[in-house]
Each structure stands twice: as structure tokens, then as C-alpha cells.
Amino acid sequence: MKVKERMLITGGNPLEGVVHVSGGKNTAVAVIPATLLADAPCTIENLPDIEDVRALVDILRKLGAVVDYVPGDHMTVDPRPADGWQVAFHEAQRLRASYYLLGALLGRCGRAKVAYPGGCKIGSRPIDQHMKGFEALGAETGDVGGYYTVEAKELKGADIFFDVVTVGGTINVMLAAARARGTTIIYNAAKEPHIVDLANFLNSMGARIKGAGTDVIRITGREHLHGTTYAVIPDQIETGTLMIAAAATRGDVTVTGCIPQHMEALTAKLLEMGVRVSDDDDAIRVRCSTGPQRAVNFKTQVYPGFPTDLQQPMSALLTMAKGTSIIQETIFENRFRHLDELARMGAHVRVMDRTAIIEGVPQLYGAPVTTTDLRAGAALLVAGLMARGVTEIYEPEYIDRGYEHIEEKLTSLGAVISRERIED
Numbered sequence: 001m002k003v004k005e006r007m008l009i010t011g012g013n014p015l016e017g018v019v020h021v022s023g024g025k026n027t028a029v030a031v032i033p034a035t036l037l038a039d040a041p042c043t044i045e046n047l048p049d050i051e052d053v054r055a056l057v058d059i060l061r062k063l064g065a066v067v068d069y070v071p072g073d074h075m076t077v078d079p080r081p082a083d084g085w086q087v088a089f090h091e092a093q094r095l096r097a098s099y100y101l102l103g104a105l106l107g108r109c110g111r112a113k114v115a116y117p118g119g120c121k122i123g124s125r126p127i128d129q130h131m132k133g134f135e136a137l138g139a140e141t142g143d144v145g146g147y148y149t150v151e152a153k154e155l156k157g158a159d160i161f162f163d164v165v166t167v168g169g170t171i172n173v174m175l176a177a178a179r180a181r182g183t184t185i186i187y188n189a190a191k192e193p194h195i196v197d198l199a200n201f202l203n204s205m206g207a208r209i210k211g212a213g214t215d216v217i218r219i220t221g222r223e224h225l226h227g228t229t230y231a232v233i234p235d236q237i238e239t240g241t242l243m244i245a246a247a248a249t250r251g252d253v254t255v256t257g258c259i260p261q262h263m264e265a266l267t268a269k270l271l272e273m274g275v276r277v278s279d280d281d282d283a284i285r286v287r288c289s290t291g292p293q294r295a296v297n298f299k300t301q302v303y304p305g306f307p308t309d310l311q312q313p314m315s316a317l318l319t320m321a322k323g324t325s326i327i328q329e330t331i332f333e334n335r336f337r338h339l340d341e342l343a344r345m346g347a348h349v350r351v352m353d354r355t356a357i358i359e360g361v362p363q364l365y366g367a368p369v370t371t372t373d374l375r376a377g378a379a380l381l382v383a384g385l386m387a388r389g390v391t392e393i394y395e396p397e398y399i400d401r402g403y404e405h406i407e408e409k410l411t412s413l414g415a416v417i418s419r420e421r422i423e424d
């Protein structure tokens, strides 16, 4: 029997109150594999309790690590007993970030065989730059029968110039280079906040990484990395999704525990729309005035530009803005699939190649819609909160991959959301 779920949202309630943001997904999925590089137990705090984290716990245990995971509290990984170096298809498929096991295992034991990763189908998502980086460090790489392989007798620091700015490639090379002999310099590196967080985590284990957050990162490898206790940074994309949801429902929400500096690209666009945004040290308040929200144009870019991960929820907000918004998606070639679903709810949208044109309508209406990927799910949540009537979101499991307790959080702000099982 196939059991699926659907989420039901009765829209129209302004979200009001205070909500605390969880730890960052994209940091968590890099830091957890990085524990394999240590010679002693590592404790990670502020991890979000999401499906991607649970999948990594299973993978690390399969590799032989001892993992003590208390959701909502901490995870301690003792990597010392780990003797595995292979990640099977059914494990790797559970998340995109399973490919970080390539860098982490290469750094740890000089070899890895990892099945193609899963994750969101938002483009072709090649990993040629990761492999180029591993090869520069002295590894032989392979891509046969649905598995990537990497193997090196000895990893040696090297200069690596990425052809494209890649978050995953930067992280994977940092992981392997942290245990290489000599210094690795990554040019054209990604600058996202989670790159800086991973560097801080590795440095807290004794690594020597400088320049994270700029486009040149220097990594001096160490033969041994020690254990550490580290709390990951708050989730930039969850913060942004909550900010957008507040604006979409014309509410008044304060997101606490966040880093306002990471949100500048979104904050600028919300202000341009006429939404009121103010921030404190670690909190952002989003309030709406009664007037119409204005359409805006934006282009997704690498950090500190507008993040591609917020493009989808932002596009939902713009479906009811006054005027025509133009969005250019420059990072992934297939990240507009949610727009077909928004059209079912009455949105006026057209897509031409990597550009979406959204003509604002006065009202969205609840409809059955299907989630196609994680942030598409976030977009449908935002649309459901704005719509008149009941929105049924099918395949809400995608949302669970990246948002911790999202229904509870939104319900605490006044949203009407429930989930039910569908049996057929």
C-alpha cells in the first residue's frame, strides 16, 4: 500500500508574532561529513531536525562511525571506528549533500566510492569542478555505473581555479584539502555563509583555513584534526522564507536567532516592494503597511546576490504584487517548475527560458498543487498562506528535507495548517 501525505492550508490569516530560526541545513550537511576528518569525537549543536540530517546520520553509522543524535539538542560523532568508504545508491539518493562523502572520505582514508546523489531536480547539476579539484590534489577519479570514485595514495596541496562558482565544489575541495600535505588555494571560490561556517568548524578542529567568505580560500592541510564542539549558524533560507511569508500574509513577524547581514539581498527587495523591514543584532522584523506591494525585478546570483533558494518563495509573493515582476534564474536551469502550480491557484506567469514574467493578480485561490522540490514546496506554502480558501499541497515530504517543524512554526504565528495521510 502506498501511503502519501498532503498538507492543507487555509489561507488569509496575517502571520503575527515571534519565531525562532533553526540551524542551517546547508551548513549542517557539510559539517556532519566533515566530522569524519577528525581523530576524536566531534559534537555539533544547533542542527536542524530535518530529513537531510537524518539521512546523513544513517550514512555515517553505515560507514562505522558511532553517532549519538539527540534531535533538537546535539549530535556527537565518534569517527574513530569508521572503516567504510562506500556509500550505496539507496543511501546517497536520499540527499544531494551525500557527495560531500567524496571529499570527506578522500581526506580521511584516501578513497571513496559514492553513488550519484539525490536532491532537488532543478537542473543537470554536474560535479565536474569537484572532480577537477580532487584531481588537482592528486586523486584519480572515476564515474562508472552510477558511482563516483576518488582515490589517492597521498593528497598534495594545489592551486585550483574553478570555472564556475560552486558551493558544493568549494566545500568538497575544502574537506579533502584539510588533510592534504601542503597548501591548497581555491580561486573563484563560493562565498556563501555556510562556506565560512564550514571553515570555522574545520579550524576549530585544528585546520588552517583562511579567506573563507572571499573568492580566494587558502587551506593548509594537517595530518591530524582533533575533536571539537561547534554550533552551526542559523538557516539563511529558512529566515528568508519566514520573512517572505510574513510579507505575503501582510503580517507582523519577528524572526529571532538569525543573522540579518546574510539577508541583505532579500531585505533590499522587500523594502523596494514597500514592505517594512527592520533589524536588530540577531532578529529581523517584517511588517506590512496597508497599501499595495509593488512588483520588483531580480536576478539570482551567488552570495551576496539574491539567493536562488529564495527565488521560488519570492516568486510566490510577487504573484499578488501590483505590476509586472521579471525574475532571471542564473544559477539553475530548471527552477521554475513551481510556477505551473502557482498558475493553478490563479497566478499569471509566463516562463521564457530562464526568465519568469509574473503579472500580479489581486487574489490567489486555494487549489490542489504538487511539490516538485524543496524550495518549490516553500513557494507553495507561501502561496497557500496568501490564497483565499484551502490549498492542498501534495508531496509535502520535500519540505521536510529542509525546514524543521515548519507547520508548528507557522501555526504558532496564526497560520491554519494540517497534514493528513492519503492511502490508496
Ligand code: EPU
Residues within 6 Å of the ligand: 026, 029, 096, 097, 120, 123, 124, 125, 126, 127, 128, 129, 130, 131, 164, 165, 166, 167, 168, 169, 190, 192, 308, 309, 331, 332, 333, 374, 375, 402
Ligand atoms: N556546477 C557545475 N559544475 C560543478 C558544480 C556546479 O557546472 O562541478 C554548476 C551547477 O550546475 C549550477 C551552478 O554551478 O548551475 C551552481 O551550483 P553549486 O555547486 O553552487 O550548487 P550545489 O552545491 O549543487 C548548493 C546548495 C543548493 C543551493 C546552491 C546554490 C547544498 C546541499 N545545496 O547546491 O541548495 O541552491 O548551492 O546556492 O548546499 C536548497 O537548499 O534548496 C538547494 C538546492
